[in-house]
Amino acid sequence: MKKQIPAVKGTKDILPGEAKKWQCVEVMVKYICELYGYKEIRTPVFEATELFEKGTGETSDIVIKEMYTFVDKAGRSLTLRPEYTPSVVRSIIENRLYLKPEPLRFYYIGPMFRYDKPQKGRYRQFHQLDVEVFNEEDPAVDAELVEMADHLLQELHVAGTETLVNSVGCKKCRPFYTKELRSQAERAREALCPDCRRKVITNPLRIFDCKVEACREIAQTFPKITDYLCQECREHFNRFCEHLDFFGIKYRIEPRLVRGLDYYTKTTFEIISTKLGAQDAIIGGGRYDDMMKEFGGPDICAIGFAMGLERLLSVVPFKKKREPFLYVAYLGEEAKRAGMSLVRLLRREGVECLLEYRDKSLKTQMGRANKLGASWVLIIGEEEVRKERYQLKNMATGQQEEKSREEILGVIRKAS
């Protein structure tokens, strides 16, 4: 036997049964996004490496160790996108979309790539829905975005979720907080785990993410970022929460919610599923008011979120049901030809038909139809060809009647 070539580690095939679920979710996602005025935007799967280094942040884990970066034949350093936000920002600037009258509301569904160790809910090629709004300062927009995510999950009948919100301040107030946090962490240094001792210097905010019991207890005593927000950020956060209340959305203020991406400002939020394991965040997002300007664009604020589709799919309940279709069983060459032209006609009328082009016994063909879950079988033999009337059998009831072409169409139309 020849050596087999398996799928690359951390990637997987989405087979027809599973792909059907993806289609259902994608249809719903697009429907909801369009309801809220978002338009689809599609950008390339790879970009200049620099885009992510600047956008996602040079100190983020994503950039440091998780990017699929390669050099092309002309010596350019390119990267398969690990997230979508920098691409959208790039595209808006490059195409001057901010000069158009249309609202800057965009969504996108597509594959992302991260060189992570694969695990449940974590793949090297995975898919995200990405939603972004630009040039909207009002915290009501932040709340509307969360409401939309909530709406989407409801429509998909996803149960057991929790919404966490926080504010990480802006570049005016965060440095004060970080400084205070660092000095307090410094004092407790000895009691922290080795990992957290490192974080004291690199990124003290991340100490809140630690799962070690001792660290958690110590972190409890640390100041909360929400107590250190500047006037503007505090007001923004308060009004954001008020609007969530207004929408009747249940949420938990989680001052320890620290998004790992460097660019977030003010509002951050996450929706987790209690039904998942360690990788439980299905939606994560927040504001990034400074990115556009830093990319050389206009000073336009932004907020958005990403949703992991593999994770979402694993908590969406699906009831399996096959679309009704007609199986054509034929006997002999003449009948085959009659079947082919009938099927051609019916398909043009929007009827799903299956003719398998295997010259098998009627019994075998009936067996196939049954196994595949056909709603009807159309039986064509010499007799039927001559009369131009065919045997239509309802597979659920077992009833069978002789029908003309038009009558067949009528029966199927009536059923669907």
Next chain:
RNA sequence: GUGAGUGUAGCUCAACUGGUUAGAGCAUCGGACUGUGGAUCCGAAGGUUGGGGGUUCGAGACCCCUCACUCACCCCA
């Protein structure tokens, strides 16, 4: 990147403390039954036991390496 667990037919699983030719159910294909499905019976096909090396008279089982998957850390969607 770190740690732990698991790899036997397409799928779900057997195979005693190491002992003949690695089995069963489901699925597939064929037949009983050449114009009528679901049931039953019979049969066929399907495996380098993830891969490589080692120990042994003998390895699916034990040891080492490697690959993949799973779970957790880390990080994130």
